[in-house]
Amino acid sequence: MFKNKKTFFRQLGMFLAILGPGIITGSVDNDAGGITTYSVAGAVYGYNLLWTLVPSFIVLIVIQEMNARMGIVTGKGLADLIRENAGVKITFFIFIGLLAADIGNTTTEFAGVAGSMELFGVSKYISVPIVGILVWILVVKGTYQIAERIFLLFSISLLMYVVSAVMGKPHWGEIGHAMVHPQMEMNTKSLAMIIGIIGTTIAPWMQFYMQSSVIEKGLKMKNYKYSLIDIVVGCVATVVVAFFIIVACASTLHVNGVQINEAKDAAMALKPLAGELASQFFAFGLFIASIFSATILPLATAFYVCEAFGFEAGIDKKWDEAKEFYILYTGILILSVIIILIPNAPLIEISLWSQVINGILLPVVLVCMILLVNNKKIMGQYVNKPVNNIIGWGSVIILIALSLLLLILPLFSK
Numbered sequence: 001m002f003k004n005k006k007t008f009f010r011q012l013g014m015f016l017a018i019l020g021p022g023i024i025t026g027s028v029d030n031d032a033g034g035i036t037t038y039s040v041a042g043a044v045y046g047y048n049l050l051w052t053l054v055p056s057f058i059v060l061i062v063i064q065e066m067n068a069r070m071g072i073v074t075g076k077g078l079a080d081l082i083r084e085n086a087g088v089k090i091t092f093f094i095f096i097g098l099l100a101a102d103i104g105n106t107t108t109e110f111a112g113v114a115g116s117m118e119l120f121g122v123s124k125y126i127s128v129p130i131v132g133i134l135v136w137i138l139v140v141k142g143t144y145q146i147a148e149r150i151f152l153l154f155s156i157s158l159l160m161y162v163v164s165a166v167m168g169k170p171h172w173g174e175i176g177h178a179m180v181h182p183q184m185e186m187n188t189k190s191l192a193m194i195i196g197i198i199g200t201t202i203a204p205w206m207q208f209y210m211q212s213s214v215i216e217k218g219l220k221m222k223n224y225k226y227s228l229i230d231i232v233v234g235c236v237a238t239v240v241v242a243f244f245i246i247v248a249c250a251s252t253l254h255v256n257g258v259q260i261n262e263a264k265d266a267a268m269a270l271k272p273l274a275g276e277l278a279s280q281f282f283a284f285g286l287f288i289a290s291i292f293s294a295t296i297l298p299l300a301t302a303f304y305v306c307e308a309f310g311f312e313a314g315i316d317k318k319w320d321e322a323k324e325f326y327i328l329y330t331g332i333l334i335l336s337v338i339i340i341l342i343p344n345a346p347l348i349e350i351s352l353w354s355q356v357i358n359g360i361l362l363p364v365v366l367v368c369m370i371l372l373v374n375n376k377k378i379m380g381q382y383v384n385k386p387v388n389n390i391i392g393w394g395s396v397i398i399l400i401a402l403s404l405l406l407l408i409l410p411l412f413s414k
Contacts, residue, residue, distance in 0.1 A: 021213035039246075052197045056239065063366070067214070080307040102332070112290030116283045167278035170250070191402060214227065
């Protein structure tokens with residue numbers, strides 16, 4: 001019995017030491033853009049699109065597992081592997097698109113900081129520069145271990161969306177019915193929303209960050225089973241938060257016919273419908289999620305651009321050891337902060353176009369990933385199993401088919 005207890009605590013200790021990449025990557029997915037997408041889905045379609053979270057959850061686990069396995073086996077980032085196997089030209093075009101999308105995404109995160117703090121009476125000219133400086137200090141002056149602990153704390157804070165949703169007094173019977181009887185309207189708005197939910201749940205930058213953070217943490221194949229648990233916990237956390245954001249907005253805004261354009265509108269609209277506390281929980285959740293993602297997104301971008309073009313990268317490296325990495329990270333932060341502070345900047349258009357580029361690049365990144373993880377010269381005995389390939393290729397085909405349908409539908413509706 002004592003031996004079993006000893007084994008249990010040893011395994012628990014091992015898991016806690018490995019915990020991080022999966023939960024952080026999953027949690028940061030619920031960024032300002034994601035919260036906006038889920039809020040609008042709940043406000044416009046009620047509980048009807050909750051079912052989309054189930055297939056998104058399965059695909060997310062399968063894809064994140066591939067990333068972790070590739071990182072552990074090869075010790076190389078996804079960008080590094082794409083450059084080595086697809087050549088510099090293809091890598092250059094993929095990464096120019098990703099860089100543009102991520103600058104737009106980071107700007108959206110600072111818009112989330114500005115919007116949420118304005119609800120607490122703080123001007124964006126104060127909140128955005130302060131958050132920008134704090135985020136810069138955390139990454140440039142901190143270590144991976146300190147940053148990871150703060151990121152894990154942020155991840156737990158996102159669970160306040162559960163409280164906000166419960167305060168909206170949801171109809172659990174209707175939610176259960178919507179989950180087991182999937183509905184899908186065949187029109188461009190509904191289709192765009194479904195692609196948006198899938199696209200924001202499985203973003204291209206996540207794949208690069210996940211693989212880089214596994215390497216940064218120094219995980220080996222003997223840690224694989226704990227890494228897998230970390231991924232599953234992260235994916236569950238992602239989908240649970242997304243579920244409760246949709247439920248919060250469906251139970252209040254949809255029922256009362258309230259329309260919104262962004263996440264801060266949802267927080268404001270919740271006040272008369274679910275109470276001031278629910279509104280403040282929602283706004284604070286947006287603030288935390290925005291800071292979290294404003295840290296991770298430029299970090300992930302700096303990681304994969306440097307890996308792709310052979311520069312040193314890593315939070316544990318000093319400025320002089322990874323100059324290009326830190327210059328790129330700092331440049332994306334400064335540019336995003338400046339855009340937010342420009343009066344009347346077209347933030348909704350920036351957010352929209354960055355999501356569009358994400359959506360176009362996601363199948364490209366997934367195809368590269370699946371080809372790499374099936375290459376025996378790279379992965380040896382750890383190549384994909386048939387079930388991984390079925391889900392992986394199936395996701396690529398469905399994403400491409402939905403995107404084509406979105407382009408074709410308007411032609412038939414005239």
